[in-house]
Amino acid sequence: MTAVTLAPFKKTPFKVRLSPYSPSKSHRLMMDIDQYSHCIYQVHPTTIEQVIKNESNFRPLAINVNALPNQKPPRITQPKTKQEAIQLANYYVSLGHSVDLGLMQINSKNLAKFGVSIADMFTPCKNIHVGSSILYQGYQRALKINSKPSIALQIALSYYNTGSPHRGFRNGYVKKYVKNDIPKRVLTAPSRIPTQGLYD
Numbered sequence: 001m002t003a004v005t006l007a008p009f010k011k012t013p014f015k016v017r018l019s020p021y022s023p024s025k026s027h028r029l030m031m032d033i034d035q036y037s038h039c040i041y042q043v044h045p046t047t048i049e050q051v052i053k054n055e056s057n058f059r060p061l062a063i064n065v066n067a068l069p070n071q072k073p074p075r076i077t078q079p080k081t082k083q084e085a086i087q088l089a090n091y092y093v094s095l096g097h098s099v100d101l102g103l104m105q106i107n108s109k110n111l112a113k114f115g116v117s118i119a120d121m122f123t124p125c126k127n128i129h130v131g132s133s134i135l136y137q138g139y140q141r142a143l144k145i146n147s148k149p150s151i152a153l154q155i156a157l158s159y160y161n162t163g164s165p166h167r168g169f170r171n172g173y174v175k176k177y178v179k180n181d182i183p184k185r186v187l188t189a190p191s192r193i194p195t196q197g198l199y200d
Contacts, residue, residue, distance in 0.1 A: 043136055
């Protein structure tokens with residue numbers, strides 16, 4: 001498959017971000033998101049970092065196999081190598097399952113749209129590029145529902161998790177973000193999707 005063309009991290013004047021602070025041990029980053037800033041499409045790295053934490057806990061080889069209709073999801077052992085991850089994902093896709101892949105848990109049904117492969121999704125930069133693109137698209141849709149940026153971002157997260165503007169609120173996914181213990185102070189900074197009001 002054709003590889004994703006990585007978009008530059010675009011700077012716009014109306015982005016807000018969390019203010020700098022000295023994190024406790026529980027808040028220290030488990031990955032250096034700044035090294036992937038060139039991979040991120042139109043979303044602030046703070047937001048992407050939180051999505052990665054909630055989706056995969058910073059594990060680039062993370063896999064989730066979704067259940068087939070009227071069945072329970074299969075139990076799997078998480079892969080230890082990229083090759084194992086590729087083989088496991090391909091196996092379950094061949095059986096008709098959709099599989100969530102890598103850092104941002106990109107669903108296998110999205111691969112064709114972005115011209116990427118299962119193997120690509122275990123490469124952090126490509127995974128982050130696709131994930132941030134999906135989130136940005138959800139944000140654009142969300143703005144048509146609610147023009148308040150902080151609410152639109154929450155709706156976008158619901159889209160990201162479920163494909164619906166509502167189900168991500170009902171299943172508790174959005175609460176993972178709005179209840180995080182992160183300082184409330186914000187300041188303006190470059191990027192497209194705002195984080196102000198997201199973290200209560």
